[in-house]
Amino acid sequence: MAPTTTLSQSESSYIVSSLSLPTPIRTDGRSLLDYRSFSLSTGVAPQANGSARVLLGGVGGTEIVTAIRLEVLDRSVGLGKEEGSSVGGRPDVVCSVECSSTAFPYLDPKAVDKLSDHLTTLLQHTIPPLLPPLPITPSLSFHYTIDSLILSSSAGNLTDTLFLSVRSALHDLKVPRTRNVAYEAVLKSEEGENDMAGIKGAAMGAKKDLRGGEKVARGAEFEVEDYWDEGDLLALDVRENLPVCVTLNLLSNSTHFLDASLAESLACPTHLLLFVTGKGNLAGMRFIGQETTSIQQMKELIEAGKSYAANMIAGTNLKLKDPSTATAGGMMGGLGFFGS
Structure with a gap:
């Protein structure tokens, strides 16, 4: 379906009624709890310390690239609140999400900026607490700069794809050995x-x-003891505990479905975003939409989301361990500043 910002009333009604049937019907034949296939490549940005590209839904689907660079800064690593901020944060971890000019041709620039800020906030509140500090000397440390670029949004499900891209790039991150x-x-x-x-x-x-x-x-x-493309991976327990996002799309009949297409997301605008770590802990959650849900239903949704996340993490870890996932020499095409 061509990207649009709205659906007609008849289109929305058809999608919602099809999803609410005793035997739900989706346009691509999936069940309510099936994810579409995705491809994953690491090492796609040659000059980054870690990078990954995730493509959801095949060619022309939702595509996001994440590149991580480690910068040496002359300030100590801290876990406290940053000056002037009421939100506890990690000054040594900076996340950023940008949208390419072709990712959202149907949105005006202000709306695209608002979406970028929203996704950046989700990352900044979820990822930094799970990353270890990387001190070099008492006054110097490596600081994480995590940049994600949305190349295409045609298949929808941006948040799940974004977190999968960031998680994969952190798996690929190589920390230079220093002396x-x-x-x-x-x-x-x-x-x-x-x-x-x-x-x-x-x-x-x-x-x-x-x-x-x-x-x-x-x-x-x-x-630095290593060349630019060498170094140590983050500890295994850190990499395997990195979070994924599971978006539960809620229907009025108290059911939910996963991996919404763009049209399904527009027709069903109530979503529960769960950020779940590899150890099964809830790292955060966001409820989006105007519908309401009971506390008991929320508890059930959280437990279901943890189960879906465990399956996603297990499948992703297998892909990341596959040597064919790594891109030899980096993938230069279409990455802009990520490939420089």
């Missing part, structure tokens, strides 16, 4: 005693050397 390098230098009198009462020496960590009484500047740096 600490210490140095010390004896400060000459003009660099120490005559330096504004020793300000330069203090800045360099100058101390009195017990052997000669001279001021000695000591410091620490690091050097």
Whole structure:
């Protein structure tokens, strides 16, 4: 179906009534709980430390690429609240979602920006707490920059595909091995005693050397042991605990279905987004829509969502362990700045 922003009343009624039948009917023949096939490739962005591309629904479907770069920044790793923010966050993890110009040709730029902000917020609130800090020296650390690019949205189900792309890119992430390098230098009198009462020496960590009484500047740096495409993967328990998103699309007859097509999503605008870790814990949830649900039904939906997530994680892990999933040399075509 060609992308549209709205459905006619008759189209919506037909889709909802078909899904609500005792034997539900979907246009592609799936059952309510079936996902469409997806393809997954890792190592698609040559200059990234980790990357992945996920295509849902075959050629012309929903396609999202995620690239992760590790930047060395001169500030300590912290888990507290950032200054000026009321939301607890990780200043060493920054997530961003962008839309290509062809992904949403039917939406105006403001709507596309709003969607990008919404998806970025979902990632920023869910992914950082599950990632380990990557310190290098007491004052330096690797900081995660996670960039996702939506290339196409024709098959719908953006959120599930986005989290699958991010999870796969983090599986592919290689952290460069580093070696600490210490140095010390004896400060000459003009660099120490005559330096504004020793300000330069203090800045360099100058101390009195017990052997000669001279001021000695000591410091620490690091050097990278690997080439750009080498390094250590994140710990296995970290990679396998990364979350997926399961979107439960709710019908008025208290049933739900998975992996909504674009038309199904428009016809059934009430969704429960569950973010579930590999250990089966609920990392977050979002309820979207104007319909209401009881507490008991919500509990049942959460338990069902955890079961669906476990199956998704198991299937994804098998794909990620398959050597054919890795793209030799990276996939350059159509990635824009991801491939540079």
